[in-house]
Amino acid sequence: MPRTTSGTRRLFRWIGNGLLLVMLVWTLVPFYWMIATSLKADREIYGFEATLVPHHPTLAAYVRLFQQTPFLKYVRNSTIIAVSTTAVSLVFGCLGAYALARLRFRGRRLIARGLVFTYLVPPSLLFIPLFAMMSALSLADTHQGLILAYLGFTVPFCTWLLMGYFRSVPLELEEAALVDGCTRLGALIRVVLPMSLPALAVVAFFSFTQAWNEFLYANVFVNSVEVRTITTGLTMFIIEDVFFWGPMMGAAFLSALPPLVVYLIFQRWVVKGLTLGAVKG
């Protein structure tokens, strides 16, 4: 029996290698095509002379992107919005999570439940009333309006995740600080936060990428170039000019980089955060 098992194991190993190769091709070919397109001249992109591999690689598409489109403006807007959203969600999240993790008061469970529930209500249900709200408050088409809208999904997520983490910080250390005359807020800042750096990193990663990648709100609430973010800016390239795939794939590649880089840095911790900490491993 053991021999057949190791035989099947070897078989499964080879099937595994084969499938892995197939999956790698399926996963990576689109990225190849994105980068290849951005390195071609129009002649190689369209029509009968279209090529699978750039024969005469050129950076012309990138030059056009930077000189003739508001791409850099979009990058600036996305950065402002993603960074502000992250900063605000971290502060709100830390304060709220500390209260939920450490203090006793009525309605604690209800609020915890509300957090998960809020996080799960999808933006495609909320964008219509939010749009009406933003217009009424004249926040439509502003950075502030978009940041505010993003807080609706980043804050519940951050608070929930940090709450779970704060609970795992040993109570004794905090008590020692309180004995030492520290206030509650002091204990949070001096004891709990320094011990929660990995959780803070994950939460920052998620807020940043979610805000950077968001499309629906940005598309609905924003009209002007001065506020428009990368994700919606990219789709403008098709509508305004049909023959624009070179610079567009260049832009797509460049704007996929920031979330990709943060992901590579934080990948070890990402899984737990993804499922609101429900997957332990």
Next chain:
Amino acid sequence: MTSGVDPALLYPDERAVATPVLRARRRLSLTRRHEARLAYALLLPVLLVILGLVAYPFVSAVYLSLQNKPVGARGHFVGLANYVELFRDEVFFQTVRNTIVYTTVGVSLKFVLGLTMALILDQKRRFNNVFRMLLFIPWAVPVVIAALNWRWIFDDLSGFLNNFLITVGLTRDIISWLADPRLAMGCVIAVVVWQGTPFYTMTFLAGLQAIPHELYEAAEIDGASVVRQFVHITVPRLRTIFLTTVMLSTIWTATNLQFVLILTRGGPANRTEIFPHLAYVTALGARRLGMGAAVSLAFFPLLVILIILLTRRMLSQTDD
């Protein structure tokens, strides 16, 4: 904040340290009311966000759906007229069918592929870390970029797919991937699966790696085959992760309109029209905010069951 170092703390004698700790504990319990007040103060921003940016919009969506409000003007109360109109519309029922097909096929394929990849990455192999990182890339890239990238791949004349198939000699005709009513939905689902599989792989792999090796070794000694080990050890151990992942992903898949918006805009002939996109088109294309709200709310009962179940799971898993 700190009022100098308490001399008692400098002595290693336990009794000297224990007294202030006890005193502090007593002080803490005496200040229960202050504690509650502080808690509400700390939670105020979070509560404002929940109430102002989720609860209030949700309630006002219900209210909007009972009005004939156009964009940028006042609406009038029309009762259930929007819903009546919706339920008489053939497109609405087509959208219901499409959304169900799109979500179930998409989620099932992601599940099967994700589990397969997780099992493969769990095998011992050189450079597994690199493979894992590469396979996760689609998930880290913004959805809009993935969708645009694929739209360009599917392009009739200059896209990668047709060029490749013609070069290899598999076809001589140009295939209109996204405009052909028989192919469009399949293509959209393929992109959804391409982008969403890594999430499944990630969570399943985390679950697999948490299973103690001794279980498999014991089964091996008992002569259990690889398949039996999978059915009797792996599947039961991953059940919780399966459920959570599928529920989360169902909500996200069913409510994401970016793929459809960028790839097909619901066409051809409404073949790929799904709920979130229909709501979007109604509210912003036809500029009927009230009707748009009715469309997204008509879809909500199905979602809310999932959301409530999932909320309960999340809470029970963190409270233990």
